[in-house]
Amino acid sequence: MKLEIKRIKVNDIIFGDETIVKDGVLTLNKEELITELKKVPGVVDVALDFAFPGDEIRIIPVKDVIEPRVTVSPKGVRGFSGVNADIVQLGDGVVHALDEVAIVTIGDIVGFQEGVIDMWGEGAKWTPFSKTKNIVVDLKCDKSLKPHEHEATVREAGLLASELIGLAGKDCTKFVKEEVYEMGMPDEETKKYPNLPKVVYVEMLISQGLLHDGFCYGINTRFTLPTLLHPNEELDGAVISGNCVAACDKITTYQHQNNSVIKSLYARHGKDINFVGVVISPELTTLDGKFRNADFVSKLCSQLGAQGVIVSEEGYGNPDSDLVMIAERLEKKGIVTVLITDECSGWDGLSQPLTDAKPEAKAVISTGNVSKVVHLGKAKKILGDPESIANLAGGWAGAYDPETGTMSCELNAVIGATSEIGFHNCTIKVL
Amino acid sequence: MNKLIFTNNEKLDGRGISVIFVKGSYRRVLEECLRYLHRGGRLLTHPNPASIKLFHSPVRSILIEEGSVDESSILLMERAIHQYDQIMTLHEVDNRNLVHYEMMDQAHIDSALEELARWQSS
Numbered sequence: 001m002k003l004e005i006k007r008i009k010v011n012d013i014i015f016g017d018e019t020i021v022k023d024g025v026l027t028l029n030k031e032e033l034i035t036e037l038k039k040v041p042g043v044v045d046v047a048l049d050f051a052f053p054g055d056e057i058r059i060i061p062v063k064d065v066i067e068p069r070v071t072v073s074p075k076g077v078r079g080f081s082g083v084n085a086d087i088v089q090l091g092d093g094v095v096h097a098l099d100e101v102a103i104v105t106i107g108d109i110v111g112f113q114e115g116v117i118d119m120w121g122e123g124a125k126w127t128p129f130s131k132t133k134n135i136v137v138d139l140k141c142d143k144s145l146k147p148h149e150h151e152a153t154v155r156e157a158g159l160l161a162s163e164l165i166g167l168a169g170k171d172c173t174k175f176v177k178e179e180v181y182e183m184g185m186p187d188e189e190t191k192k193y194p195n196l197p198k199v200v201y202v203e204m205l206i207s208q209g210l211l212h213d214g215f216c217y218g219i220n221t222r223f224t225l226p227t228l229l230h231p232n233e234e235l236d237g238a239v240i241s242g243n244c245v246a247a248c249d250k251i252t253t254y255q256h257q258n259n260s261v262i263k264s265l266y267a268r269h270g271k272d273i274n275f276v277g278v279v280i281s282p283e284l285t286t287l288d289g290k291f292r293n294a295d296f297v298s299k300l301c302s303q304l305g306a307q308g309v310i311v312s313e314e315g316y317g318n319p320d321s322d323l324v325m326i327a328e329r330l331e332k333k334g335i336v337t338v339l340i341t342d343e344c345s346g347w348d349g350l351s352q353p354l355t356d357a358k359p360e361a362k363a364v365i366s367t368g369n370v371s372k373v374v375h376l377g378k379a380k381k382i383l384g385d386p387e388s389i390a391n392l393a394g395g396w397a398g399a400y401d402p403e404t405g406t407m408s409c410e411l412n413a414v415i416g417a418t419s420e421i422g423f424h425n426c427t428i429k430v431l
Numbered sequence: 432m433n434k435l436i437f438t439n440n441e442k443l444d445g446r447g448i449s450v451i452f453v454k455g456s457y458r459r460v461l462e463e464c465l466r467y468l469h470r471g472g473r474l475l476t477h478p479n480p481a482s483i484k485l486f487h488s489p490v491r492s493i494l495i496e497e498g499s500v501d502e503s504s505i506l507l508m509e510r511a512i513h514q515y516d517q518i519m520t521l522h523e524v525d526n527r528n529l530v531h532y533e534m535m536d537q538a539h540i541d542s543a544l545e546e547l548a549r550w551q552s553s
Contacts, residue, residue: 110535111528112484147534206481209542210535222542246482285476285543286494287507317486317514318477321507344483347521355479355514356507370483371521396522412483 001091002182003232005069007099008169009176013050013133019168026098026168028135036164037137042153045140049383051104052133055119058379059136061388062115062415063105063154063244065129065252068166069097069237079163080237082218084156090217091232096169099176102132102254103165105158106384107139109150109211114391114413115247121377126417128424129254136383137161148210155242159253181232181266186276186304189269196274197307201231201261202297203421204322206243206250206315207282213242214251214282214314221282226296228304229278231262239280246315248370248417249342260422261312261340276304281311281326283319290322298329306330312340313420316370317355324358331360338363342418344370347410368418368426370411378405434475434547436540437464438492442533446544448494457491457524458515464493465508472497474504476543478511486518487525488532492540 009024016027030048037046051057071077073094079085104117117129124130139154183189190198205214207222214221216229216239229238239256262278269275281297284290301309309330313323323339330337339361343353349369382389389400392413400407411417416424436445439453439460453463461478468474475494480486495504525532 110531112487112525112531114484147531148538208481208539210538212481212539222546245484248483250482283481284546285481285539286546287474287477289546290477315481316483317479317481319481320479321477344518346517351517352514355510391525391528 001230001232002180003091003236004094005179005235006094006096006175007177008096008172010098010101010133013101013135019165021098021168021172026101028165033161033164037157037161040153040157040160042141042145042149043139043157044142047138049136049138050134051119051136051383053119053131056380057119058382059104059106059117059134060115060382060384060392061106061108061113062117063107064158064241065254065415066103066158066162067097067254067257068101068103068162069095070166070170071095072170080159080240083215083240084159084163087217090236090238091230095236096172098166098169100132102129102134103158103162104129104134104136105139105154106136107141107154108385108388109147109154109244112391113244114388115244115415116392116413117415118376118379122374123376123414126374126411126414126425128416135165138384151211151242151244159240181235183231183269183275189274189276193270193274196272198276198305199265199273199308199310200277200279200301200304200306201265202279202281202301202309202311202326204281204283204311204313204319206246206319208285211244215240215242216280221280222284224282226279226281226293226300228300229280231266231275231278234259234262234278247413247415248411249315249420251314251419251421252416255416255419255421255423258423261310265310276306281322283314283322285318290325294322294325294329297326298333301330301335302333306335308336310338310340316342316344320354321356324356324361327361328358338365340365340367340420340422342367342370342420346371347373367420367422367424368411370418372411373408374411375406375408433497435495435497436492437467437495440490440492440533440536443492443537443540446541448544457488458512460491460493461508461512461515464495465505465512468495468501468505468508471500472504473501474507475547478508479514483518485535486515487522488536489524489526489529490532490536492536494540494543
């Protein structure tokens with residue numbers, strides 16, 4: 001498979017008469033976009049706004065973040081396969097992406113929803129989406145919708161917005177960066193690199209029902225066994241977020257489209273590893289489901305001849321059990337396994353970090369402590385629901401100072417702050 | 432084997448499964464379920480949720496199966512109580528959004544029941 005992602009530089013975003021990119025300026029036809037988005041069943045009103053790096057803007061509650069793109073080859077492909085477009089095989093072709101531009105959908109589906117992006121100050125340090133030029137799509141839905149219908153409506157409208165805005169880059173010929181992802185099937189790559197260790201990436205997805213779901217080619221992963229993907233399929237939009245509660249460690253659609261683990265493994269493919277595939281592993285609510293999926297992941301990795309496996313988690317709590325069970329099964333087969341997860345280790349960072357443990361889960365990369373307390377300044381402008389601030393700051397008495405408008409919250413509430421696929425700002429310091 | 436749901440969610444519909452209503456907190460549900468597991472039974476759903484925010488919920492439902500004593504279920508429930516305490520030492524229960532937590536709890540139990548029903552019908 002060969003996927004080319006050609007990135008278009010966008011220096012500014014403005015509203016105008018047509019939706020187009022020209023000379024580094026992305027112009028959006030606001031009325032036209034709103035009209036199209038209001039055609040999504042259940043959407044009653046849409047507001048569009050911008051938030052740029054450094055603006056004293058707080059966006060809350062964030063539903064999803066999506067990279068606007070258009071597929072230029074093969075021709076005629078639009079949207080997300082199996083979600084809002086016809087089914088096509090993803091992973092081959094040419095895609096134009098609006099570089100460092102993100103569609104951010106907002107809308108409160110349940111009262112305790114959180115997920116904040118601060119574009120400035122202390123908050124901006126913790127979310128990767130303070131560095132993108134954000135087109136904020138505030139979606140008001142029919143009040144009669146049930147929460148799962150509301151979530152589906154906002155998800156669909158967000159994907160449509162990214163498709164319509166992505167179309168602006170269709171005819172561009174100048175690119176700031178051209179990424180090429182080319183890799184054959186495992187047998188072909190093994191012939192090319194017979195002496196390199198085979199490595200599989202296992203990406204776990206929360207798959208538990210209302211507001212805790214993931215989608216692969218439009219199928220809710222709650223209803224699938226662990227599935228093998230070519231890495232290009234995910235980079236081409238096969239995996240979509242339906243999760244809107246675990247703000248700090250949910251994987252947004254933008255992060256799937258630009259999965260850091262996939263990109264890192266690609267960079268080493270043919271050099272010191274043979275990257276043979278991606279396994280999507282659903283994190284279910286039932287224990288038997290967890291056992292079955294851990295067995296299945298282990299079997300798929302063995303079938304691929306994996307000598308090493310990288311496993312990334314999504315969320316915290318019961319998925320920790322899936323994570324360590326997968327490590328247990330793989331290590332017992334002699335497959336070297338590295339886990340990527342975040343920690344919930346208290347304000348001082350000293351408490352037990354995960355809810356489960358196994359002796360085989362011994363090589364673990366931490367992407368940060370979700371319990372770390374950060375102090376957020378007062379925003380000049382809030383995009384979204386100011387009432388959601390109460391949820392953000394409501395974790396303990398005295399977290400919010402109404403006089404100054406400042407608040408304290410844990411990283412839990414900040415979008416992508418402890419991304420378990422490493423698409424975030426935290427790093428380590430070697431002492 | 433018979434299934435049972437331990438819950439403090441007053442709005443929970445067991446969908447035909449026997450419900451043991453626990454008067455009290457989320458933690459109390461875990462405690463009562465652990466007490467039952469010491470006499471026998473096996474956890475069918477994991478006692479922890481999948482996101483931190485749901486630890487703040489006032490309500491929780493756990494699905495179990497009657498049967499002989501299952502050591503791994505007991506250990507898992509003990510760990511779940513420990514983890515709940517660790518998180519909630521720093522937080523308050525979010526009673527403001529009770530209605531939505533009740534609904535979410537029902538949705539996640541429904542998700543588990545659907546999954547189990549698929550296996551049984553196959």
